[in-house]
Amino acid sequence: MIDTSPNITLVVVIVVVMAAGVYLLLERSLTRVIIGVIMISNAINLLFLVASGAAGGAPIVGRTPEDEMSDPLPQAMVLTAIVITLGVTAFLLTMAHRSWQLNRHDEVQDDLEDRRVARRAAADRSAYEDLDTSGESTLEETAAEVYDETADRPRAGDDRG
Amino acid sequence: MGDLSWAIPLPVILPLSAAGLALALWRHARAQGVISVVALTGVLITSIALLIAVDSGPLVVDLGGWSAPVGIVLVADRLSVLMLTVSSTVMLCVLIYSLAQGVEYGNEETPVAIFHPTYLVLAAGVANAFLSGDLFNIYVGFEILLVASYVLITLSGTGERIRAGTIYVVVSLISSLIFLLAVALAYAATGTVNLAQLAERLPDVDPGVQMVLQLLLLLAFGIKAAIFPLHAWLPDSYPTAPAPVTAVFAGLLTKVGVYAIIRTQTLLFPDGRADDLLLAAALATMIVGILGAVAQNDIKRLISFTLVSHIGYMIFGIALSTAAGLAAAVFYVVHHITVQTTLFLVVGLVERRGGSTSLDRLGGLARYAPMLAVLFFVPAMNLAGIPPLSGFLGKTGLLQAGVSVGSPMAYALVVGGVLTSLLTLYAIVKAWNKAFWQTPPVEPAPMRLPAGMVGSTAVLVALGVGLTVIAGPLYQYTARAAATLRDPDQYVLSVLPDRLRGQGESDQVTEETLEEGQANGEAGQQDGGDG
Numbered sequence: 001m002i003d004t005s006p007n008i009t010l011v012v013v014i015v016v017v018m019a020a021g022v023y024l025l026l027e028r029s030l031t032r033v034i035i036g037v038i039m040i041s042n043a044i045n046l047l048f049l050v051a052s053g054a055a056g057g058a059p060i061v062g063r064t065p066e067d068e069m070s071d072p073l074p075q076a077m078v079l080t081a082i083v084i085t086l087g088v089t090a091f092l093l094t095m096a097h098r099s100w101q102l103n104r105h106d107e108v109q110d111d112l113e114d115r116r117v118a119r120r121a122a123a124d125r126s127a128y129e130d131l132d133t134s135g136e137s138t139l140e141e142t143a144a145e146v147y148d149e150t151a152d153r154p155r156a157g158d159d160r161g
Numbered sequence: 162m163g164d165l166s167w168a169i170p171l172p173v174i175l176p177l178s179a180a181g182l183a184l185a186l187w188r189h190a191r192a193q194g195v196i197s198v199v200a201l202t203g204v205l206i207t208s209i210a211l212l213i214a215v216d217s218g219p220l221v222v223d224l225g226g227w228s229a230p231v232g233i234v235l236v237a238d239r240l241s242v243l244m245l246t247v248s249s250t251v252m253l254c255v256l257i258y259s260l261a262q263g264v265e266y267g268n269e270e271t272p273v274a275i276f277h278p279t280y281l282v283l284a285a286g287v288a289n290a291f292l293s294g295d296l297f298n299i300y301v302g303f304e305i306l307l308v309a310s311y312v313l314i315t316l317s318g319t320g321e322r323i324r325a326g327t328i329y330v331v332v333s334l335i336s337s338l339i340f341l342l343a344v345a346l347a348y349a350a351t352g353t354v355n356l357a358q359l360a361e362r363l364p365d366v367d368p369g370v371q372m373v374l375q376l377l378l379l380l381a382f383g384i385k386a387a388i389f390p391l392h393a394w395l396p397d398s399y400p401t402a403p404a405p406v407t408a409v410f411a412g413l414l415t416k417v418g419v420y421a422i423i424r425t426q427t428l429l430f431p432d433g434r435a436d437d438l439l440l441a442a443a444l445a446t447m448i449v450g451i452l453g454a455v456a457q458n459d460i461k462r463l464i465s466f467t468l469v470s471h472i473g474y475m476i477f478g479i480a481l482s483t484a485a486g487l488a489a490a491v492f493y494v495v496h497h498i499t500v501q502t503t504l505f506l507v508v509g510l511v512e513r514r515g516g517s518t519s520l521d522r523l524g525g526l527a528r529y530a531p532m533l534a535v536l537f538f539v540p541a542m543n544l545a546g547i548p549p550l551s552g553f554l555g556k557t558g559l560l561q562a563g564v565s566v567g568s569p570m571a572y573a574l575v576v577g578g579v580l581t582s583l584l585t586l587y588a589i590v591k592a593w594n595k596a597f598w599q600t601p602p603v604e605p606a607p608m609r610l611p612a613g614m615v616g617s618t619a620v621l622v623a624l625g626v627g628l629t630v631i632a633g634p635l636y637q638y639t640a641r642a643a644a645t646l647r648d649p650d651q652y653v654l655s656v657l658p659d660r661l662r663g664q665g666e667s668d669q670v671t672e673e674t675l676e677e678g679q680a681n682g683e684a685g686q687q688d689g690g691d692g
Contacts, residue, residue, distance in 0.1 A: 037334055044341050051349035084304045102320045109324045111397045
């Protein structure tokens with residue numbers, strides 16, 4: 001029978017790496033997010049090793065007695081996961097670079113339209129201009145037009161938190 | 162019809178090989194188009210053949226001859242093949258739409274050299290996720306389609322797409338990581354990732370651990386399917402991509418998540434301990450989604466929010482945990498894939514014709530483009546659930562299933578469903594009034610929309626209406642699919658006929674190798690002794 005009691009060192013390492021990864025993931029800079037993602041995926045890969053039980057010999061029939069073999073399946077899965085993470089990390093780095101090219105920073109940006117809808121709601125204006133009734137605007141509408149300080153077009157930099 | 166199990170891997174292999182070929186021929190846009198159309202037509206034909214074949218029982222193929230729990234299996238049952246058929250139909254129509262768009266307007270929006278290979282990889286990933294009978298292989302299928310979608314959503318890397326793409330990629334990555342975590346824990350708890358064997362072993366696992374696994378899987382798939390409160394990424398990221406890409410994403414990607422929820426909930430956790438949670442999430446998804454749609458001023462975002470809202474209907478059907486609920490949910494998935502994709506394609510046409518997607522700047526399209534108005538009106542009414550269209554039939558099925566369960570929560574969902582349907586109508590009518598009826602702020606320049614784009618959209622509109630015509634047989638099919646899903650033993654026995662091993666050849670081979678190995682080992686020891 002394979003020994004399935006978890007290795008405490010691995011568990012502690014997983015906890016630390018995972019916590020650091022989650023912390024980095026909450027950052028606004030894409031580069032830190034990438035490092036966070038890498039750390040979390042490494043922590044999960046280690047978790048697969050814990051799942052496979054105690055380490056043993058090479059799982060080749062005829063070379064290692066059956067009860068001393070390592071479980072090969074989690075290792076295959078970890079390899080697959082590493083390859084996938086590698087590809088996605090490369091893609092994310094490209095995106096961070098592109099974002100830097102375009103904006104000179106790599107921060108995750110806010111959704112402009114979302115802000116626009118929120119601003120309209122705050123100003124209590126209707127979601128769209130109604131051209132059919134534009135000739136006979138009510139007092140409230142005129143007042144909103146006159147006293148509304150939030151212009152229709154957002155100023156540059158207005159939408160970033 | 163003979164045994165079709167050899168055809169099960171085709172929906173994955175065909176697009177993947179075609180993707181490689183299309184990438185190699187990146188200089189020849191026309192050849193790429195032909196390759197993509199041929200490959201996806203092949204997938205469509207295969208899935209229709211399988212659709213008929215699996216009605217008499219699930220088909221299983223042990224890949225590479227490795228027996229089930231050791232090797233990877235592909236399982237084609239009614240649900241997976243139905244999803245596959247609908248998705249390949251939709252993907253083919255969208256492909257023709259994007260080809261016409263590329264021919265007519267040059268390829269400034271969709272750089273064909275990478276568009277076709279990526280699109281085909283996406284098709285392969287979707288097919289793999291539907292057909293796989295192995296939790297880890299589903300993860301791989303998800304990754305294939307996600308990586309393809311990362312490329313598609315950031316096509317040509319403009320500022321707006323990078324902004325939206327960043328959020329999409331990071332959120333999807335987190336969902337993948339949670340899924341991978343669930344796979345690792347499932348393996349640690351049961352020593353297997355084969356779905357059939359998991360279904361056999363999970364009942365013996367501690368209920369607390371089962372709950373953790375169930376919730377982790379729901380969390381991972383819930384992000385994909387955009388269930389409240391995990392939905393906020395969707396209306397933000399989808400509208401910025403090119404119209405054909407958004408259409409495919411809206412139609413398929415969320416439904417892959419819904420499919421994965423159906424599969425795992427019915428097969429691995431049939432006792433439905435998360436049902437109350439799912440019901441609450443379904444109600445919140447419906448209401449929050451549709452209220453978001455009502456507030457929008459951009460037609461693409463409006464439709465993205467209705468997409469989120471209508472995911473709630475499917476989750477409602479799944480969470481009822483009855484055969485009737487599941488049947489209605491599966492029917493609703495089929496209906497919704499078609500209609501949502503169509504709407505996004507039509508909005509792409511509206512954007513071409515009216516020059517904008519903002520409801521402030523559109524207007525008078527019913528007069529300038531009456532054909533376009535019809536193309537928008539039919540799927541829009543279908544989405545809102547106006548009788549006799551398929552959206553109405555799906556919603557009626559769900560409401561009936563909800564009433565027959567009769568718990569207070571189910572009644573709350575029934576009321577929520579009706580309310581959402583009305584609000585959908587309100588949101589859609591608002592879009593209709595603004596874009597098609599109001600006096601146009603600017604007279605749109607006269608133009609003809611390309612026949613290929615209008616044609617493929619018209620085909621999808623017709624398909625949506627066709628779903629109403631064949632609703633009877635289709636509903637019976639989904640009811641049979643639901644009956645299969647409610648009986649996990651059927652799935653387990655078709656993958657592992659003796660509940661231990663699949664039908665691959667690896668068993669005999671292993672036995673033989675083992676005997677040889679032992680013989681060699683003994684011989685080696687003797688040699689050593691002699692030396």
